[in-house]
Amino acid sequence: MPDQLTTWLHVREQVPWGSIVAHLPTPILAVRDGFTAHAGTGADPRRRGLLLAAYDEVRCAAATSPGLTADMTARWNGMLLGIPAPGFRRDPAFAKNGRERYGLHADTRQRYESCLAQATDLAIPVAARAARAYLDVAFFHPYDDGNARLGGLVLHFVLRRAGVELDEVGPILTIVRRADDTEGAAGLARLVHGIATATHRRWVRRCHDLARCGPG
Numbered sequence: 539m540p541d542q543l544t545t546w547l548h549v550r551e552q553v554p555w556g557s558i559v560a561h562l563p564t565p566i567l568a569v570r571d572g573f574t575a576h577a578g579t580g581a582d583p584r585r586r587g588l589l590l591a592a593y594d595e596v597r598c599a600a601a602t603s604p605g606l607t608a609d610m611t612a613r614w615n616g617m618l619l620g621i622p623a624p625g626f627r628r629d630p631a632f633a634k635n636g637r638e639r640y641g642l643h644a645d646t647r648q649r650y651e652s653c654l655a656q657a658t659d660l661a662i663p664v665a666a667r668a669a670r671a672y673l674d675v676a677f678f679h680p681y682d683d684g685n686a687r688l689g690g691l692v693l694h695f696v697l698r699r700a701g702v703e704l705d706e707v708g709p710i711l712t713i714v715r716r717a718d719d720t721e722g723a724a725g726l727a728r729l730v731h732g733i734a735t736a737t738h739r740r741w742v743r744r745c746h747d748l749a750r751c752g753p754g
Contacts, residue, residue: 541641546677546717547649553723555666559731562664565701566738572707573694579708584620589687592617596691600698606657606671608650611680614691618684626650631679638717640679650678657696665731668696672710673726677717686711697734704730705737 577589592614599610608626616623626647631640656662657671675689690711697704704710710729716722 539639542638542717543640543646543677543679546673549718549720549723550653550670550673552720553670553727555662555670555727558724558727559663559665562700562702562731562734563738564664566703566734567741568703568705568737569740569744570705572704572733572737573690576707576711588618588620592687592691593694596695597698600695603699604658606654606692606695608647608654608680610695611654611675611688611692615681615684615688618687618691624681626680627682631682633679633685634714640677646678647680650674650680653678654692657692658699663727663731664697664700664702665734666727668693668702669723669727669730671696673715673723676715693730697730702734703737704733705740706733709733 573593574590577586577593595617596614603610609623612623612625627642630642632638633640653674654671657667657674659667662670672689672693675685675692679685681688690707693710694704710726710733715726
């Protein structure tokens with residue numbers, strides 16, 4: 539089977555992350571927390587509780603951590619599953635009912651760590667960095683389980699570290715992504731940027747409405 543991780547690492551180099559979207563004016567505040575709202579959609583209570591607990595940890599880390607590391611993603615992954623922080627996978631991984639294979643090479647963990655470190659490169663617009671980090675988790679598939687949920691947490695870490703909140707995340711987290719889709723990767727960056735921009739518009743509109751209504 540083709541190695542989707544190798545495919546992604548090639549595609550990753552083809553996307554013009556630095557120019558595909560503009561830098562966002564930050565901070566961007568949201569009328570509601572889109573991730574929290576999305577977490578309650580179709581989730582059983584235990585899974586939702588674990589996800590929101592991990593999300594709280596991500597928000598705290600975004601306010602205090604200088605960067606993104608493999609140790610952090612392992613801790614969040616463990617929180618998602620209700621287990622101690624797992625180690626990096628030791629075998630090739632499979633997803634999408636076995637249709638996709640993610641290879642394991644001598645330098646896979648090191649390359650994963652290097653990609654995570656790039657998530658805080660301020661030269662790249664934050665929407666592009668967040669989209670790229672989300673796809674890195676998806677296609678490195680670093681842990682045996684929980685990688686899709688972890689990708690959403692990593693995306694929000696990158697955004698919140700830059701002061702960006704989103705009031706809607708469903709379109710980002712529910713579309714199946716392909717490792718060989720260069721335009722799809724670029725489109726994800728545009729989608730994140732577009733939702734952030736719309737979030738800001740809705741926040742400003744809400745503030746204007748409240749100011750117009752006045753006290754009471």
